Amino acid sequence: MNLDAITTIEDCQKLLTAEIKTFPDWPEKGVNFKDVQSILYKPELALITSHYLQELLPKQDVDFLFNKILCFDARGFLFGFDLAKASKTPMILARKPGKLPGEIITQTFEKEYGLDEIQVQKSLINPGDKVLIHDDLLATGGTAGAAAEIILKCGAEIAGFNFIMDLSFLPGRKVLQQYVDDSKIKALLTF
Template sequence: MKLDDVKSLIREIPDFPRKGIGFKDITPVLKDKDAFSYSVNMLADALKGRNVDLIAGPEARGFLFGAPLAYKMGIGFIPVRKPGKLPAETIKYEYELEYGMDSLEIHKDAIKKGKRVVIVDDLLATGGTIFAAAKLIEELGGIVDCILFLTELTFLDGRKKLDGYDIISLIKF
């Protein structure tokens, strides 16, 4: 298997979640055991040589790759969630979307100062969600080692929003 094989499984759903958006659907990758395993292995390979303590993944698709990646690497996983979903005390970061406001939360005790964290998500689009996750990690004293994506929509220039962070994406559209 190669990354091009994984890329060929990603389907585009027109007009989802709203008219004019071409949604990149990774569920065919997830249901294909070889493609999913290969994807997680390639994400792990991208982190070789890095000294990281934790993987953080934003809700919900960041969980799908972040948790198995953390397991493979033998390190912990931190969920970054929508408001009201985490049971213990949290901190919140609000950010602007192209169509309104949103926010993310993380447990206040999720990261000890100085811990190196990799943020993992399925897709880099505009960068807003990942930027919010990075700010939460930094507010807790964590260091964002890098931000890792399976896919990237290069035409949306999400890297601009994440200027100053080390960004790795495996598949580009």
């Protein structure tokens, strides 16, 4: 893989589209699972992905338009930490129940495969914060929508959403449009 050949976001998108593996009928029949492992297995591909995800971050001139980034357990952590470091903003972990200490906020949501919950430590999101939500994949919008609800419960603002992949044939983007304008929902790839 020649990193020098990837000079635009379009080059990155073509490369990722070719490299990301799809597993049909997993974890259940009818689901075509897009596997982020394809990116992680090749360090050069992960570097390129991280670089172009950073290009999608909401900013005006040199100033970022968010002051915290919320990322999901576990795949959202992988590139979310790179985004937090690049923007010099705190990263907040959204995790499954029973994984976080202290006072927490829980939000139940519907996923592609049934009901689920995420939790965030309550003291990390405050009124006036502008929180960017990052995950690897936008599908039905359940996980990201649950994070948006937690942010609103804390009196903070949703700065936008950032994903590696958007499965545009699923309703996720429409779900998130109830929280922000479509221009604030960014994905490196659309399938």
